[in-house]
Amino acid sequence: MDPIKHPDTVRHSVVDFRQMSVFVRDPLIFDHAEGVHIWDVDGKHYLDGLSGVFVAALGHRYPRIIAAIHEQLEKLTFAAPLHGTNRPAVAFCEYLASLTPGDLNTVKLASSGSEATETAMKVARQFWKQSGHPTKFKVISRYYGYHGATLGGMAASGTPKRRVPFEPLPAGFVHIPTCHCYRCPYQKSYPECGVFCAEYLRQVIALEGPETVSAVIVEPIGNTGGILVPPPEYLPKLRQICDEFNVLLIFDEMITGMGRTGQLFGAQTFGVIPDIMCLGKGISSGYAPLAATVWNERVAQAFWGPEEANLEFGHGHTFAGNPLSAAVGMAVTHEIVEQELPARARELGAYLEARLRAFGEQCGIFGEVRGKGLLWGIELVRDGVTREAFPESTAIGVRIGKRALERGLITRYDPQWIAFAPPLVTTKTELDEMLAIFESSVSDVLAEI
Ligand SMILES: Cc1ncc(COP(=O)(O)O)c(C=O)c1O
Incomplete structure (x- = not known):
């Protein structure tokens, strides 16, 4: 041994x-x-x-990724994150923004999926505070969902085994049943159900008060529960309901992103563009800790303004945008696309x-x-x-x-x-x-x- x-x-x-x-x-x-x-x-x-x-x-x-790591190791492995960014991070953010669908064009890098989902929920809250709806803070997610191990990610997650040991979790999180046609939580059958599980979101937002709801976060395909694939109408309906109530839609694409579901992003597999997309896991293929949160122009605009207005995104992590991780992300993403x-x-x-x-x-x-x-x-x-x-x-x-x-x-x-x-x-x-x-x-x- x-x-x-x-x-x-x-x-x-x-x-x-x-x-x-x-x-x-x-x-x-x-x-x-x-x-x-x-x-x-x-x-x-x-x-x-x-x-x-x-x-x-x-x-x-994978030889090209190892070569990219060696190249970056020789140049720069860390750079003062409170003062600036670095060449691989800027290049990778631009590349990712060119690949994400619609106008998802603003990227905040992170080191783990949990950081990326926390970032998404924080950016959503600050967005509403800076765009005339300061009372929109609640996050709606689904039972069975998993959005990370940190307290915010856990609060949005929906499996008791993972959540209960750490309760009470932060307030402001509301759960709805997931979409699980094989074992429908409402005991209905698809397609006669009219995708009631998506329609139910409408009731929950209305009952919570739309002026209190900032975002809905879902995995396009749920992992917990055994790879729960929604029917084609489900995600478009969630998109429609979020638009009706002026609520941001966040896709947690930690698993479904980076080619896994047969398109570069699950958003494309299901033909629905979220306001905020969270990426991780395959984005570095494991060659370095890396994740990303990508948001659209509407959200991004709320953070631009004169310095004295303090509109900047008040969030960061020491290793977010690490040059070595960004170089890995660039090389991996490039390879997924090129190949x-x-x-x-x-x-x-x-x-x-x-x-x-x-x-x-x-x-x-x-x-x-x-x-x-x-x-x-x-x-x-x-x-x-x-x-x-x-x-x-x-x-x-x-x-x-x-x-x-x-x-x-x-x-x-x-x-x-x-x-x-x-x-x-x-x-x-x-x-x-x-x-x-x-x-x-x-x-x-x-x-x-
Ligand atoms: C859908 C989803 N979101 C978030 C996370 C959290 O990512 P990490 O473990 O990198 O913090 C995971 C991890 O399994 C995940 O599957």
Whole structure:
């Protein structure tokens, strides 16, 4: 055993969302990687079926990104953020603004997704204060949503397991049920429902008082709950309702952005342009901590004015706009665009979808296979007709996910669902290898229960 794995060594670390007393017994410690392959410190090989956690769009050790990092390392790695910015940050913001749809043209860089969503909610509040509606402060988000680990991001998030230990959370956040057609929170059926879950937003804004609501924040495709893809009318309806009530629409595109859903941004996949867009994860492909919040001209205008008016955005982080991270963002985004990886995600995603559906027919426990591009979720059920779930105690998804991990495949797993999001550069052969491990893991677990 590699000495780094000794419990007395590992016990000084805190791994995300892990009970450390269990983790230290057999810690998974990664060591090196290449493309979609990753090895732990014992030399065990894994295929990265989740891009780390929806991050490594380009896979690992991508030569052009490594070259861009080396080049920037030799020039500048940090520059006084209270005094100015730096060449890679300015160039990257301009490039990103040229790619984001509509007039989303103003970019604030950050180091994590949570910072980017906090930035979005803060910019929304300050915008209204500076544009004649100072009482608009509430943020409406959805149950099942996840918008970050910081207190503001948590307050907007909607899963009790993540929220409750830290309550009371900041005030001014209102939740509505999410859009989940397979398990509709209103027990309606699409399309007869008329997309009631979107219409419900109208009631909530009216009841909260439109003059108190600053923004609605949603992930175009929800991750928690098992890759919840809304029907085509859902996001356009949210856009329409926000416009009716003069409320800003924020898309948290941490997962759906940067080519993952088959277009560069989820906004384009669904044909809806938000007022503010949050990006992270794939934006650096994991080569540096990086995220971004992008807002439109209307929002931007409220922050321009004479110096004595104090209209500037009162917000910053030490590492926001870090030159090394910005250089990485530029190189990664360039590569995603130049190599036409969104189109590749569509193409390979269609193959992945077909394979998952075919295996679902065979194994009989895939209640719903849903996704876009290279972002797919599988809801696991005991009975495909009645949609009866497996009992919580079976933890079917966890068992399958853990078995896959033992066999060398990384997925996202939950008691009732599994998600796949391999790097956008995955080859068909590599995807076949991933699917072979996944399918045999499902078969193994089914034989046991
Ligand atoms: C949709 C979404 N928003 C925000 C975040 C928070 O990002 P980070 O973990 O980089 O702070 C995540 C992270 O998983 C996410 O999936």
